[in-house]
Amino acid sequence: MEKMSRRDLLKMSMVGASALALGSINSNADTIKSNEVKFDEEYDVVIIGTGFAGSMAALQALKRGLKVALIEKMGRAGGNSVINVGNMAVPNNAFQKAEGIKDSKELFIADCLKDGVNLNHVDLLSVIYDRANEAFEYLKSTVGVEFVPKCISASGHSIKRAVQVKVASGSGYIQPMHKMIEANPNAIIKKRTKFDEFVMEGDRVVGIKCRENYKFDSSLASDDLENTGGDVKYIKAKNGVILAAGGFSSDKWFRAQQVPYLKTNIETVSQPGATAGALLAAMDVGANPLLLSWIQLNPYTNPTEKGFGTSAVFTNHCSNDYGLSINPKTGKRFMNEHAGRKIKCDAIFKVMAEGANNDNYPVNICDQAAVDLNNPLYTSKGVESGSIKKFNTLEELAKAYNIPVEPFLKTVSDFNGYVKAEKDPEFGKPLKQADVHGIDVSKPPFYASLSTPKILYCMGGIQINEKAQVISRKTQKPIAGLYAAGEVTGGIQGGGRLGTMSMSDCMVFGMIAGENI
Numbered sequence: 001m002e003k004m005s006r007r008d009l010l011k012m013s014m015v016g017a018s019a020l021a022l023g024s025i026n027s028n029a030d031t032i033k034s035n036e037v038k039f040d041e042e043y044d045v046v047i048i049g050t051g052f053a054g055s056m057a058a059l060q061a062l063k064r065g066l067k068v069a070l071i072e073k074m075g076r077a078g079g080n081s082v083i084n085v086g087n088m089a090v091p092n093n094a095f096q097k098a099e100g101i102k103d104s105k106e107l108f109i110a111d112c113l114k115d116g117v118n119l120n121h122v123d124l125l126s127v128i129y130d131r132a133n134e135a136f137e138y139l140k141s142t143v144g145v146e147f148v149p150k151c152i153s154a155s156g157h158s159i160k161r162a163v164q165v166k167v168a169s170g171s172g173y174i175q176p177m178h179k180m181i182e183a184n185p186n187a188i189i190k191k192r193t194k195f196d197e198f199v200m201e202g203d204r205v206v207g208i209k210c211r212e213n214y215k216f217d218s219s220l221a222s223d224d225l226e227n228t229g230g231d232v233k234y235i236k237a238k239n240g241v242i243l244a245a246g247g248f249s250s251d252k253w254f255r256a257q258q259v260p261y262l263k264t265n266i267e268t269v270s271q272p273g274a275t276a277g278a279l280l281a282a283m284d285v286g287a288n289p290l291l292l293s294w295i296q297l298n299p300y301t302n303p304t305e306k307g308f309g310t311s312a313v314f315t316n317h318c319s320n321d322y323g324l325s326i327n328p329k330t331g332k333r334f335m336n337e338h339a340g341r342k343i344k345c346d347a348i349f350k351v352m353a354e355g356a357n358n359d360n361y362p363v364n365i366c367d368q369a370a371v372d373l374n375n376p377l378y379t380s381k382g383v384e385s386g387s388i389k390k391f392n393t394l395e396e397l398a399k400a401y402n403i404p405v406e407p408f409l410k411t412v413s414d415f416n417g418y419v420k421a422e423k424d425p426e427f428g429k430p431l432k433q434a435d436v437h438g439i440d441v442s443k444p445p446f447y448a449s450l451s452t453p454k455i456l457y458c459m460g461g462i463q464i465n466e467k468a469q470v471i472s473r474k475t476q477k478p479i480a481g482l483y484a485a486g487e488v489t490g491g492i493q494g495g496g497r498l499g500t501m502s503m504s505d506c507m508v509f510g511m512i513a514g515e516n517i
Contacts, residue, residue, distance in 0.1 A: 031285055032209055034201040039236040043069040043188075045517055046208055046237040047244055048195045048278055051081035052170070052506035053486030053513075054244035055177040056135070058187060059143070060514025061242075067186045069235065071208070073194040074216055074273045077178060079246050080487075081506070083271060084170030085313050087154060087162045088503035090136045091129050095151045101159055105129045108161070112501070115156040115340035116459075116494020119291060124492045127466050128501075128508045135507040136163065144176045152374070153321050155299075155499030156340035158430075162500040168313065168378060173503075192216075194230055195278055198241065198285050198482070203472075205285065205481035207236040218250070218272035240481035242513045243470070244506075245278035246270075247458030247487035249295070255455070258293040268455035269298055269308040279488055282462045287482070288473035290490030291460035296497055297453035299344035302387050303361055304450060311387035311449040313378040314371075315364045316499070319449065320344075321374065322439040323366030324415050327351045331398070331407030333415065334362070336427040342496045345453040352452065361450040363401045365412075367443040379447065388449045397446050416440035457497055461490035468513035483517050485509035 044066035047054045054070055061068050076082070091108040109125050139145040146167075151160035165172035181187045194214035199207035211230025248254050249270035256264055268274070283289055300312040300320070319325070320337040325348075327334045335347035354360040371379045382388030391397040394412060398405045418424045419440040422432045461484075463471040468485050469478035486506040493501060 031200045032197055034199050034206050037199060037209070037234045039207060040233045041069070042236040042238065043067045044237070044239045045069070045242060045514075046071060046235055047242045048208070049079060049244035049246060049486070049488070050077040050178070050189060051079035051244065051246060051486065052084075052173060052503060053510035054242065055081075055174060055181065056507050056510030057242045057244060057483075057485060057514035057517075058181050059177060060511050061517060062181065062184045062187055064515075065186070066239065066517075068181075068188075070181070070187070070189045071193050071195050071210060071235075072189060072191045073214055074271070075192050077189055077191060078171070078174040080270050080274060081170045082174050083269075083308060084503065086165035086167065086169050086172050087152065087500040088132075088136065088507065089154060089157070089162050089498065089500040090132045090504065091161050093133055093136060093151070093161065093163060095149060095163060096159075096161060099151055099160070101151060101161070103159060103161055107158065111156060111158050112498055113494065115342065115496040115498050117496060118494065119294070119491075120494030121491035123466060124464070124509075127512070128492070128504050131508050131511070132504050135504075135511050138511070139173065139507070143173075143180060145173050152317065153338070155316065155320075155338070155344075156496075157498055157500075192230075193233075195245070195281070197281055199234060199236075200285060203286075203480060205237070205241050205479060207234060208241060209234055216273055237481070240483060240517050242468075242517060243278060243282055243462070243482065243484040243488055244486050244510060244513075245488045246274050247461070248276035248279060249274045249455045249458055251275040255295060255458070258460070259295050262295060262455060266455060267301075267307065269301060269312075270455070279461060282470065282482070282484070282488075285482070286472040286474050286479060287462040287470045287484075289460065290463050291495065292458075292490070294459040294495045295455060296341055296457040296459060297345045298456035299341055299348055299453050300451055301454040302450050303359070303452040305385075305387050307454075309387055310378065310385050311382040314382050314388055314447070315449045315451055317374045318370045318379060318447065319364035319366040322370035323364065323441050324411070325451070326363045326365060326403060326408065326411065327354070327360070328363050328401050328403045329354050329360055331404040332411050333426060336424070336429045338429050340496055340498065341456070348451060348453055361452055363397075363403065364449045364451055365397065365441060365446060367439075367441045367446050369439050369443045370441075371447060373439065382449065383447075388447055391446045391448070392444055394441075394446055397448050401448065412441050416442060457493075457502060458487060459490065459493040459495060459497060461488045463491055464489050464509065466512075467516045468509045469516070483513040485513045
């Protein structure tokens with residue numbers, strides 16, 4: 001009988017996300033056995049993915065004297081981590097303490113559960129709280145990552161607890177991390193090398209099948225991405241494999257099966273290689289899938305730009321933190337600009353629906369004081385590209401976006417009064433002067449951007465425990481020799497991720513995987 005493809009199996013079982021997970025369950029009958037192959041290379045640890053999680057795992061494994069190979073299917077290392085904006089949630093950090101901000105495990109977990117709609121695995125959140133500072137200090141002191149010496153706000157957090165790298169980009173982490181990895185004689189980064197399947201010895205992962213000289217082609221359908229050439233190699237992993245391959249935001253077919261309303265034409269901020277192949281390979285050897293249908297959108301991205309663009313950081317940290325979002329049809333606010341991402345996305349979609357072509361995009365506004373305090377670098381880039389507009393008066397701004405002037409000016413005046421009173425009676429946005437939100441919209445020039453949600457992050461993935469071991473759905477115990485960290489895992493973020501929490505997840509569990517394997 002001809003062996004069915006993974007796509008065929010998925011089609012047969014596709015009656016919802018849970019059915020997909022169950023439909024792809026199999027025994028290890030079809031997996032590659034170690035006695036059936038000849039290994040071409042051997043390392044102590046093989047890591048799939050070269051972003052935050054994979055890089056942190058590699059550094060910890062190398063610190064233990066292990067021989068490590070990092071596998072990257074793209075021609076450029078770093079994945080989505082390189083285009084990340086560089087903000088990391090670090091609860092109870094030194095910058096918080098210096099600013100007199102009190103944090104606690106209870107508050108941190110409560111914030112995560114609120115956006116995660118109580119679907120988070122609290123035991124894993126507890127690990128992040130306990131070890132995020134350790135990861136932060138290691139990045140700062142050992143790796144040499146340079147941070148801005150203050151806390152910043154992030155979407156959904158009730159207090160400031162995020163740190164920001166000086167260059168305002170994930171490259172500020174990846175470059176020094178990879179410099180350390182590449183300088184270590186026990187490490188190798190193999191680019192254009194596509195991971196295909198695990199090699200098993202009984203129920204233990206002992207290596208991988210991969211293809212070198214692989215050429216990724218994003219124009220192909222997602223199920224064809226595995227068939228774009230390359231030279232087959234088998235690599236042995238004496239201690240085991242760490243899966244750090246990221247999410248599947250760019251896998252248009254697969255993500256649309258989990259969430260049918262996320263049509264294939266909806267944009268994503270992820271790089272093209274964010275596909276589901278590695279996740280499915282883990283499920284093939286018994287990994288337990290969690291929450292695959294929970295996919296997060298970014299409420300800050302601009303419809304005039306491709307992907308993440310240049311204005312999203314401004315919209316998030318300038319206009320949403322210190323300013324207001326306006327429905328251009330009414331001139332009025334329509335949401336708490338500091339709410340969690342899902343709440344904001346839902347509110348933005350309602351406003352957009354008032355347009356003839358679903359194009360009544362919200363206008364996000366702040367003043368020069370907000371820009372000066374938070375992110376003048378990103379704002380200037382957006383002004384140069386045209387994704388952020390700059391105006392001398394609020395009346396000019398209203399005219400440019402066809403906003404009714406009088407209701408708009410009253411909305412701004414009311415908002416400024418709320419800031420002075422430190423209370424928002426309309427939407428409950430935090431405005432206390434002790435926090436960064438205590439700035440009104442009064443100092444010209446004024447800035448504005450448009451926003452529309454784009455696919456950002458996959459909360460679902462394979463299940464891990466506190467030691468970053470992958471859990472088998474068959475035995476409910478760890479799969480020997482298989483660890484995972486970062487967006488390829490599920491449960492930590494629940495049904496909705498707080499801003500800056502992806503980096504905390506990647507760094508902490510990458511560190512743990514590298515320590516334990």
